[in-house]
Amino acid sequence: MDHFTYQNGELYAEDVPLSAIAKAVGTPVYVYSQATLTRHARVFRDALSAVLPSIHIAFAMKANPNLAVLKVLAGEGYGADIVSGGELERALAAGIPAGDVVFSGVGKGARELTRAVEVGLGQFNLESEEEGVELARIAAAMGRTAVCALRVNPDVDARTHAKISTGKSENKFGVAYHQAAAIYARLSALEGLEMRGLAVHIGSQITDLEPSREAFVKMGALMAELRGAGFTVSHMDLGGGLGVPYRAHEELPGPGDYAAMIAQATSGWDATIMFEPGRVIAGNAGVLLTRVIRVKQSATNTPFVVVDAAMNDLARPAMYDAWHDFAALAPSGERMMANIVGPICESSDTFATARDIDAVQAGDLGAFRTAGAYGATMANTYNSRALVPEVMVSGDKWAVVAQRIEPSVILAAEQVPDWLEQAD
Numbered sequence: 001m002d003h004f005t006y007q008n009g010e011l012y013a014e015d016v017p018l019s020a021i022a023k024a025v026g027t028p029v030y031v032y033s034q035a036t037l038t039r040h041a042r043v044f045r046d047a048l049s050a051v052l053p054s055i056h057i058a059f060a061m062k063a064n065p066n067l068a069v070l071k072v073l074a075g076e077g078y079g080a081d082i083v084s085g086g087e088l089e090r091a092l093a094a095g096i097p098a099g100d101v102v103f104s105g106v107g108k109g110a111r112e113l114t115r116a117v118e119v120g121l122g123q124f125n126l127e128s129e130e131e132g133v134e135l136a137r138i139a140a141a142m143g144r145t146a147v148c149a150l151r152v153n154p155d156v157d158a159r160t161h162a163k164i165s166t167g168k169s170e171n172k173f174g175v176a177y178h179q180a181a182a183i184y185a186r187l188s189a190l191e192g193l194e195m196r197g198l199a200v201h202i203g204s205q206i207t208d209l210e211p212s213r214e215a216f217v218k219m220g221a222l223m224a225e226l227r228g229a230g231f232t233v234s235h236m237d238l239g240g241g242l243g244v245p246y247r248a249h250e251e252l253p254g255p256g257d258y259a260a261m262i263a264q265a266t267s268g269w270d271a272t273i274m275f276e277p278g279r280v281i282a283g284n285a286g287v288l289l290t291r292v293i294r295v296k297q298s299a300t301n302t303p304f305v306v307v308d309a310a311m312n313d314l315a316r317p318a319m320y321d322a323w324h325d326f327a328a329l330a331p332s333g334e335r336m337m338a339n340i341v342g343p344i345c346e347s348s349d350t351f352a353t354a355r356d357i358d359a360v361q362a363g364d365l366g367a368f369r370t371a372g373a374y375g376a377t378m379a380n381t382y383n384s385r386a387l388v389p390e391v392m393v394s395g396d397k398w399a400v401v402a403q404r405i406e407p408s409v410i411l412a413a414e415q416v417p418d419w420l421e422q423a424d
């Protein structure tokens, strides 16, 4: 459920007509609904805390690292799952306690590890033995102990898009399942590390719970094996990945179904269970507003609706063949078949092909739905376009929470070397 609804024939975010934001800020622009974010954070937490005695939830910041979004989630008691030093600084800037931050990623650098130890990071999810050895050296030299979990690759196919699948043995993430117990034992012996748990994350936009269940059962067996050998395993991090409906009327497992599966798969674990949701919290809490530049006839019978948003603003369709519903902000009731494309000079700059949409014409405003996760955060300035701005709505209030960065600002950061300046 979200708070983007039609009122008197116009699409609103909570109590604000989206056309008012488009007119004031210009397009393209991302708009987030605070009430939707809050609602998702609560529904997810409540579903899990109803069935598990001890949980910790860290929002996967890479889904939407906007400072205002993080503030909302921090206010809901969420920690952060980070994948870089830059995300660590954002989490701290949003007021998320360092102790509630989990650090994932295969390529944490020495500077990132040092800074994370310095601020008292909650949990390092080690993705290799090599990383653990390096972190132990850094922490010991600082006279500190880094709290760690070992990320395990369970070799389970999440049955999602190949580019967002992370739990198969050929993926770069985690250590091999059959080597995990030995690595855990060796890392537990190192000064500077406190090994306290296991972590797993098999992919994103997961719409079938069976692969996750299979992975969690394998993790439970590994936990029991380690405990049997005398090691402490008090925390089990089950990652994120729960999918969201990208199409109206799509029926997917929700937080309640997920929680029921987790309760069953983790029964008797006696551990704090950690989660790293991203998309399920932020996805349906955002839309990308765009204006139709023109409708161009094509060689086929399907016209091109050329909009002012492009693949640099919303990369998911070009990267993952992702679907985003498109809706006119003030639909006439007529429909049309169209290809929706952006202005970028790549054929992959296509949002929809031969799709039945609200009829639109040049100048009309529209929205790509479910753009709150992996939207603005993946934006770039390809084709010397502006970096897309972001707006947050709460009730009848709204504010720009990330400014549009104009091409002139980016141009000003470039320098021509003196030998070229002197050329003529």
Ligand SMILES: *Cc1c(COP(=O)(O)O)cnc(C)c1O
Pocket (backbone or CB within 6 Å): 060, 062, 063, 081, 104, 105, 201, 203, 204, 205, 239, 240, 241, 242, 276, 277, 278, 279, 280, 373
């Ligand atoms: C991306 C990621 C997540 C979040 O995935 P969602 O599909 O957005 O829930 C969680 N944990 C790790 C380690 C990730 O890389």
